[in-house]
Amino acid sequence: MAYLDNSVVTVDAILTKKGRELMARGDGSFRITQFALADDEIDYTLYNPSHPSGSAFYGEAIENLPLLEAFPDESQIMKYKLTTLPRGTARLPIIASVSNVSLKQGQSQAITPETLNYLGNNNTTENNGYIFTVADVRVASLFTGVGINNDEAIRLNNITTLGTNVSKTVIGTSLNITSTTVNTLFGNRSQLTTSLTIIGRDSGARVTVPLTIKKV
Amino acid sequence: MSFKRFDAEDIAIGADAITAPVWSTGAPILSTFKTSSIQYATKNQYHVNVFQSTYTDPDAEVQFDITYADKLGRGTTLYNPSVPGKSPSSAIYGQYRSLVLGDEDSDFVFNADTISDNFYAISINRSRFKEKLLPGTFNLTIGSKTFTDNSKDVAVLSFKDSGRVYQVVEGTDGSGNPLNTTCYGWFLPDIGTILLDATLLSYAGVTALVGDNFNEQNSQKLFNKLESFQLNSEETVTSNYVFVRVRNSEFNYSVNPSNITGSGDLRHDYMIDAPQAYVTSVGLYNDNNDLLGVAKLSKPLVKDFTKEALLRIKLDF
Numbered sequence: 001m002a003y004l005d006n007s008v009v010t011v012d013a014i015l016t017k018k019g020r021e022l023m024a025r026g027d028g029s030f031r032i033t034q035f036a037l038a039d040d041e042i043d044y045t046l047y048n049p050s051h052p053s054g055s056a057f058y059g060e061a062i063e064n065l066p067l068l069e070a071f072p073d074e075s076q077i078m079k080y081k082l083t084t085l086p087r088g089t090a091r092l093p094i095i096a097s098v099s100n101v102s103l104k105q106g107q108s109q110a111i112t113p114e115t116l117n118y119l120g121n122n123n124t125t126e127n128n129g130y131i132f133t134v135a136d137v138r139v140a141s142l143f144t145g146v147g148i149n150n151d152e153a154i155r156l157n158n159i160t161t162l163g164t165n166v167s168k169t170v171i172g173t174s175l176n177i178t179s180t181t182v183n184t185l186f187g188n189r190s191q192l193t194t195s196l197t198i199i200g201r202d203s204g205a206r207v208t209v210p211l212t213i214k215k216v
Numbered sequence: 217m218s219f220k221r222f223d224a225e226d227i228a229i230g231a232d233a234i235t236a237p238v239w240s241t242g243a244p245i246l247s248t249f250k251t252s253s254i255q256y257a258t259k260n261q262y263h264v265n266v267f268q269s270t271y272t273d274p275d276a277e278v279q280f281d282i283t284y285a286d287k288l289g290r291g292t293t294l295y296n297p298s299v300p301g302k303s304p305s306s307a308i309y310g311q312y313r314s315l316v317l318g319d320e321d322s323d324f325v326f327n328a329d330t331i332s333d334n335f336y337a338i339s340i341n342r343s344r345f346k347e348k349l350l351p352g353t354f355n356l357t358i359g360s361k362t363f364t365d366n367s368k369d370v371a372v373l374s375f376k377d378s379g380r381v382y383q384v385v386e387g388t389d390g391s392g393n394p395l396n397t398t399c400y401g402w403f404l405p406d407i408g409t410i411l412l413d414a415t416l417l418s419y420a421g422v423t424a425l426v427g428d429n430f431n432e433q434n435s436q437k438l439f440n441k442l443e444s445f446q447l448n449s450e451e452t453v454t455s456n457y458v459f460v461r462v463r464n465s466e467f468n469y470s471v472n473p474s475n476i477t478g479s480g481d482l483r484h485d486y487m488i489d490a491p492q493a494y495v496t497s498v499g500l501y502n503d504n505n506d507l508l509g510v511a512k513l514s515k516p517l518v519k520d521f522t523k524e525a526l527l528r529i530k531l532d533f
Contacts (some may be wrong), residue, residue, distance in 0.1 A: 011512065011513055011530070028264075031507070039494045039497075044470070047483075065515065071510075072511045080470060080471055081471060084466045084467055085469045091497040092476045111442060171505070
């Protein structure tokens, strides 16, 4: 007879920069409705299927890893989400056809991602589209998702965030982006760099690419 | 699918009362009292800031203020000598009458049926008492006498316009001395204030002077007799409890780049039949997929097709 393992784990959460912004806005957008799990910090090369002690010890190096505290910057956390896929899946979905994005001031570009290895298909556009997140919304004068016309996507496209270094998220099968024409953002620099994260809404596949805006 | 919606019963709101010593030293009892010569020189007719250390120290903070109130304007200089009764002490009296009694025609009656025309007010710094003072923790030693609130002696709560009112009596830890039933003032936990009858306080060796149109520096007289001050604050912290329920068939694959090759193949063949993922973070999202809050586990949690997980996330406001 031994003590039972407590099955409930309690952890304290912090608000992200975005969460604080939405709470301050007070328009009802600070409402937790869904969750995701991630395995940031995990290095799966530490997983050792040849461990001499057997399968119970394959993940020994990972399971004993002490973890860092949460970062409040929403673009620096929840990077690698866990996803639900059928058992026996050998290939995980990845997002292809999107590489580095480089724009001149005021230039527009449409970005249309595709997903490989999703449900046995290659180069598919996911039915529920993609989540596009720019880490610093100030670099884009237009950041709009197109191709998904449900209420959620329409609402996201209409949200305006001005003057602060926070992220913006939209939904669509494609992203239309126009870089900023505001010179003061550049200071003495010749270009601005931030990141663009694309996540498949069905597959969970994720890619982050640099987004560079060159001063004209 | 990497997002899962919460059910209605997955999110609960809880409120916890947090109590702590009022003083910025973190100690329950304050026994060192300092004033600021600059503040005193300019504002002593109204109030005296009391610090826990010399006011020029980097960590010096105002702990509370002492002020003297007089209905007739005595003990401080008149605003205008030709207008009797209008001075800082009468202004302070009116301020507390409005705040505590809420009626300009009412008088302060601390003990029996005797109207108190003058009193001291000890106002605790707001950032120190947070939300309210905790009755039963108040012990103020003036001279050789220790005063407390009578919260443990009363069966029925009294209320004024400023909320709960307890009597200030001689005693300790919320219980009065049965041999001395005099009420020396009011303990007002909801506004972080203690009122002390200036006349009755002579029992502790504090004698307020009531000269007309003269600064008697009465606040300083009480300050000089302070020996120790014990007080706790009480704060209600509202928390969101979010229950994250993960079924065995969910969240068993990771798109972590170290888990897959460039073409998307799982790095370890063993995981094709027995996939494993390690949960380190839980993200809380709104309908717009904005990441509102995030929780990190203290160690990675193994997730596979044979395991379910229930995590309770606490989000404080």
